[in-house]
Amino acid sequence: MAVQHPLAWLAWLALAFTAALTTRNPLYLTLVLLALLGVYQIAARHSMTGPAWGAFIRLGLTLAVIGVVFDALTAHIGDTVLFSLPADWPIIGGRITLEAIAHGLLGVLQLACLLITGATFSLRLDSAALLRLVPAPFYQAGLALTIGLAYIPQTVQGFQEIREAQRIRGHQFRGPADLLPLAGPLLTTGLERSVQLAESLEARGFGYGADTRRAAWPSQLGLLAGGLLLGGGLFSLGFWGRQSWGVVAVVVGAVLLGWTLHSLAPRERRTRYTRLVWSRNDTLVTTVSLIGLGWLFALLLAQPLSLFYTPYPALSLPSFQPLVGVSYLLLLAPLGRLEIRD
Amino acid sequence: MLRFVSRWTLSLLVGLLLALTMLPRSSVAQTAENRVGLVVKFGNGAVFTGCYAYRSGMTGLDLLRAAQLDSAIEYSNLGAFVCRLGAPGLGADGCNYPAEDCLCQARTRPWRYWAYWRLNGDNWAYSDRGAAGRALEPGAVDGWAWGEGSGQTGERPPVIAFQDICPAPTLTPPPTSTHPPPPLPTPEPATPTPTLTLVPPTLTLTVTPVLTPQPTQTFTPVPSDAPTITPEPSATTSIVPVDTATVTPELNVTATVPAGGPATPTPVLVPTVGTPSIVETPTSPPLLPSATPGSLRTATASPTITGPIMTATPIAGSPASPTISKREAGTLTPIAISFAGQVDLSRLTPVPTTRSDRGPSSLPFGYAIFAAMALGLVIWLLARQRGT
Numbered sequence: 042m043a044v045q046h047p048l049a050w051l052a053w054l055a056l057a058f059t060a061a062l063t064t065r066n067p068l069y070l071t072l073v074l075l076a077l078l079g080v081y082q083i084a085a086r087h088s089m090t091g092p093a094w095g096a097f098i099r100l101g102l103t104l105a106v107i108g109v110v111f112d113a114l115t116a117h118i119g120d121t122v123l124f125s126l127p128a129d130w131p132i133i134g135g136r137i138t139l140e141a142i143a144h145g146l147l148g149v150l151q152l153a154c155l156l157i158t159g160a161t162f163s164l165r166l167d168s169a170a171l172l173r174l175v176p177a178p179f180y181q182a183g184l185a186l187t188i189g190l191a192y193i194p195q196t197v198q199g200f201q202e203i204r205e206a207q208r209i210r211g212h213q214f215r216g217p218a219d220l221l222p223l224a225g226p227l228l229t230t231g232l233e234r235s236v237q238l239a240e241s242l243e244a245r246g247f248g249y250g251a252d253t254r255r256a257a258w259p260s261q262l263g264l265l266a267g268g269l270l271l272g273g274g275l276f277s278l279g280f281w282g283r284q285s286w287g288v289v290a291v292v293v294g295a296v297l298l299g300w301t302l303h304s305l306a307p308r309e310r311r312t313r314y315t316r317l318v319w320s321r322n323d324t325l326v327t328t329v330s331l332i333g334l335g336w337l338f339a340l341l342l343a344q345p346l347s348l349f350y351t352p353y354p355a356l357s358l359p360s361f362q363p364l365v366g367v368s369y370l371l372l373l374a375p376l377g378r379l380e381i382r383d
Numbered sequence: 384m385l386r387f388v389s390r391w392t393l394s395l396l397v398g399l400l401l402a403l404t405m406l407p408r409s410s411v412a413q414t415a416e417n418r419v420g421l422v423v424k425f426g427n428g429a430v431f432t433g434c435y436a437y438r439s440g441m442t443g444l445d446l447l448r449a450a451q452l453d454s455a456i457e458y459s460n461l462g463a464f465v466c467r468l469g470a471p472g473l474g475a476d477g478c479n480y481p482a483e484d485c486l487c488q489a490r491t492r493p494w495r496y497w498a499y500w501r502l503n504g505d506n507w508a509y510s511d512r513g514a515a516g517r518a519l520e521p522g523a524v525d526g527w528a529w530g531e532g533s534g535q536t537g538e539r540p541p542v543i544a545f546q547d548i549c550p551a552p553t554l555t556p557p558p559t560s561t562h563p564p565p566p567l568p569t570p571e572p573a574t575p576t577p578t579l580t581l582v583p584p585t586l587t588l589t590v591t592p593v594l595t596p597q598p599t600q601t602f603t604p605v606p607s608d609a610p611t612i613t614p615e616p617s618a619t620t621s622i623v624p625v626d627t628a629t630v631t632p633e634l635n636v637t638a639t640v641p642a643g644g645p646a647t648p649t650p651v652l653v654p655t656v657g658t659p660s661i662v663e664t665p666t667s668p669p670l671l672p673s674a675t676p677g678s679l680r681t682a683t684a685s686p687t688i689t690g691p692i693m694t695a696t697p698i699a700g701s702p703a704s705p706t707i708s709k710r711e712a713g714t715l716t717p718i719a720i721s722f723a724g725q726v727d728l729s730r731l732t733p734v735p736t737t738r739s740d741r742g743p744s745s746l747p748f749g750y751a752i753f754a755a756m757a758l759g760l761v762i763w764l765l766a767r768q769r770g771t
């Protein structure tokens with residue numbers, strides 16, 4: 042039996058993101074990456090969009106590597122100077138250090154973990170099941186987000202298909218200028234797909250509530266006013282410190298938003314054809330993920346320096362605590378007896 | 384055609400870049416001055432100044448690091464942000480990054496941070512660049528000041544001219560000895576030499592530890608992750624003239640813990656007194672050739688910071704400056720602890736030092752574990768890849 046319930050995958054997603062974002066220690070990030078690769082490897086194996094997500098990850102990492110070059114040229118900090126550019130050169134003038142390159146590479150490592158996590162989550166998660174968990178007032182926003190996420194692998198897949206078709210026609214790709222014959226068809230197919238999707242949503246009555254007799258302006262006004270009060274109050278608290286009127290604005294805005302959303306909820310009547318099944322595997326994955334999350338947060342609170350690492354000002358050996366390293370293996374929870382099978 | 388144009392464009396760009404390197408740069412008037420000055424003003428008004436050797440390509444950050452102040456700096460690809468600066472006897476201001484947010488006192492108004500200035504003639508100019516991006520010139524003076532600011536201006540350090548920070552070096556004659564010649568030893572009767580018990584002066588150290596929630600620590604190779612008592616105390620006295628002496632150093636350490644603050648354990652690294660050493664140094668030649676030259680024996684007690692880490696938690700409402708003091712007499716274990724003020728004794732728990740866990744001694748074991756885990760994962764991944 043596979044891990045199916047979206048809540049279980051959400052818990053795993055939270056653990057993976059937390060593990061990747063709370064440390065820049067290369068040893069820990071390496072373990073996180075290897076564990077995520079293990080889960081991704083199995084997730085992509087049985088999915089039609091697996092190759093597309095793989096191409097997306099490679100594209101993201103390529104851009105990140107370019108970012109490393111940018112980091113090295115703009116961050117003139119570090120004790121290990123590789124070479125120096127004239128100081129009067131704008132932006133890039135100054136010392137080029139090994140520490141800046143290391144900092145950029147750590148960013149690539151983090152980004153790789155995030156991309157693989159997102160790809161794994163998208164590959165294994167049933168979008169329809171996830172939408173069913175979205176609260177009623179946010180259903181349409183959740184649907185729009187799901188459609189947007191689904192377009193990423195579809196676009197990559199379309200790019201690959203168009204490239205193969207152009208190659209069959211004798212088109213050779215030798216440089217950036219040769220990508221123009223790809224961009225046109227890619228844009229065209231993307232627009233066509235969007236129009237088809239919009240027509241199908243329209244045919245299914247997307248965006249129409251069951252009760253259309255009630256005016257929409259009170260709820261719209263409530264959302265707008267609540268959002269402005271909440272946002273303005275938070276901004277004032279951050280900018281001017283704890284002021285009484287800022288706290289009042291936050292509280293009033295939150296209450297107004299909550300009341301408006303609550304009043305909108307009964308409008309969205311959704312039917313369910315099948316019931317989401319919660320299996321023992323889902324329980325195990327969720328439990329392991331929550332344990333891992335709790336452990337990481339406890340570590341951050343009790344020993345905030347244990348996960349800290351910076352290559353600046355001079356490269357130094359990162360620390361490694363075996364117990365912390367083993368905890369990252371909790372990311373392998375969806376595997377083993379819980380191996381994903383279609 | 385497009386390819387031809389792009390090649391020409393690329394060639395043109397390369398040529399422009401090369402031409403830029405050959406442009407004559409505005410040269411700084413070369414002076415014989417090869418030093419730079421630093422002025423740091425703390426929140427309590429104390430001012431630190433320093434004069435340092437200039438080297439080519441030196442930045443404001445290099446100058447600050449050359450001062451070897453107790454600092455916490457957050458580095459990023461945007462530059463370096465000075466979170467905290469401290470100097471022995473002058474004070475320390477800022478946030479204890481990375482244990483704290485670097486801008487812990489600048490997230491809400493009023494913003495308190497270390498403002499960065501450069502001396503421009505007789506005035507300070509608020510630097511529009513970070514310290515890492517500011518290239519210094521010989522004779523430059525940088526200033527740092529802790530206080531309230533707005534992002535466009537902040538607390539100013541006092542204007543101190545470069546000549547006052549880095550005075551011109553002058554030749555000074557070697558110091559002459561001011562020690563009077565030792566008295567001529569007088570013959571003593573043949574009686575056993577009494578053993579003297581020497582008590583060096585009591586050293587009182589006032590420490591304001593940084594309140595950070597670090598009740599226990601697993602030390603990682605990060606320097607200065609626990610507040611230590613500086614300067615390291617030492618006491619020296621003379622024993623003239625005896626053959627044997629027993630030196631019993633007594634060290635009083637007082638740590639001031641701010642009252643009413645957060646009820647978090649405050650670790651204070653308390654030095655213990657090492658075994659005092661007796662060093663014999665010859666004195667100056669005697670005045671009379673026939674006199675027997677005497678010897679000056681110096682007993683030096685230099686505590687080393689290897690003691691247990693004591694923690695103390697102030698009680699809310701306790702006096703303005705409750706203190707803990709630790710008195711130690713020649714041993715490596717505390718024998719008495721006395722308190723002034725309302726400090727909860729039951730919450731004073733000695734934490735065994737974990738200094739032995741830090742540093743390279745634990746790295747090989749950890750790295751071995753990491754290598755085993757990583758290698759295992761890689762082999763497992765490859766095996767699954769081949770199995771598909």
